[in-house]
Amino acid sequence: MRNPVGGHVPVAGGLATTGLAYARELGAETVQVFVANPRGWATPKGNPAQDEKFRAQCAADGVSAWVHAPYLINFGSHTEATVEQSVLSLRHSLRRAREIGARGVVVHTGSATGGRAREVALAQVRERMLPLLDELTHDDDPFLLLESTAGQGSSLCSRTWDFGPYFEALDAHPKLGVCLDTCHIFAAGHDLAAPEGMARTLDLLVDTVGQGRLKLIHANDSKDIAGAHKDRHENIGSGHIGEEPFRALMSHPATEGVPLVIETPGGKEGHAADVARLKKLR
Numbered sequence: 422m423r424n425p426v427g428g429h430v431p432v433a434g435g436l437a438t439t440g441l442a443y444a445r446e447l448g449a450e451t452v453q454v455f456v457a458n459p460r461g462w463a464t465p466k467g468n469p470a471q472d473e474k475f476r477a478q479c480a481a482d483g484v485s486a487w488v489h490a491p492y493l494i495n496f497g498s499h500t501e502a503t504v505e506q507s508v509l510s511l512r513h514s515l516r517r518a519r520e521i522g523a524r525g526v527v528v529h530t531g532s533a534t535g536g537r538a539r540e541v542a543l544a545q546v547r548e549r550m551l552p553l554l555d556e557l558t559h560d561d562d563p564f565l566l567l568e569s570t571a572g573q574g575s576s577l578c579s580r581t582w583d584f585g586p587y588f589e590a591l592d593a594h595p596k597l598g599v600c601l602d603t604c605h606i607f608a609a610g611h612d613l614a615a616p617e618g619m620a621r622t623l624d625l626l627v628d629t630v631g632q633g634r635l636k637l638i639h640a641n642d643s644k645d646i647a648g649a650h651k652d653r654h655e656n657i658g659s660g661h662i663g664e665e666p667f668r669a670l671m672s673h674p675a676t677e678g679v680p681l682v683i684e685t686p687g688g689k690e691g692h693a694a695d696v697a698r699l700k701k702l703r
């Protein structure tokens with residue numbers, strides 16, 4: 422399938438029991454989950470029976486799975502405790518991803534806090550994140566996918582070209598990839614709704630990171646205008662991006678085979694409608 426479409430699903434009650442049941446109700450062809458509280462540092466063990474069921478069912482249904490790492494992670498932080506927790510948290514997400522058969526772990530690119538220079542923060546990204554990539558030596562280890570931000574504050578990566586220095590800091594490791602969030606990149610200043618806006622933005626991304634690095638797309642419309650630096654997701658076609666750019670997204674060569682995950686409002690009904698809308702546009 423050119424672009425499997427699915428969503429981020431809740432898993433309280435069990436990865437397979439709750440998560441995959443929800444995914445089925447959405448008609449999801451791909452699925453994203455948290456393996457820890459996204460707003461905490463806990464690193465829970467997981468339930469082997471649920472893991473096995475999740476793995477087996479995803480494989481049987483041909484559904485690819487993805488893990489989103491916790492939001493608190495920031496490898497650019499000037500606070501040592503935050504960086505230490507970030508290492509433990511991301512290592513946990515990567516290990517859990519392998520255990521549940523996920524293909525990639527999405528992590529936010531973070532920001533240079535405390536007024537420090539971007540170069541200092543990126544040097545720290547190299548020092549603390551690169552060893553985690555080097556730990557990915559099993560055949561079934563996930564990719565580590567960098568998700569850029571809407572460009573708030575001292576963000577390390579929000580425009581397409583910001584992936585350049587980030588990839589450089591990580592030696593363009595073979596296990597490194599990109600998760601493109603359409604709301605974030607629009608909010609950061611790439612006007613996807615302009616004529617050819619989506620195609621141009623994808624071209625810029627490929628120019629920066631090379632072919633084959635785009636592994637996942639967070640398909641979200643935006644409640645705010647391009648360049649607003651606000652991270653407020655909207656249902657597909659109901660925001661300032663609109664439907665048409667998503668059609669363009671799914672016909673660009675860079676997105677061949679790349680799954681789309683929605684992270685939109687509206688609960689289960691809203692999610693099902695967005696999945697259906699993207700399938701229609703595909």
Ligand SMILES: [Zn+2]
Binds near residue numbers: 568602639684
């Ligand atoms: Zn996202």
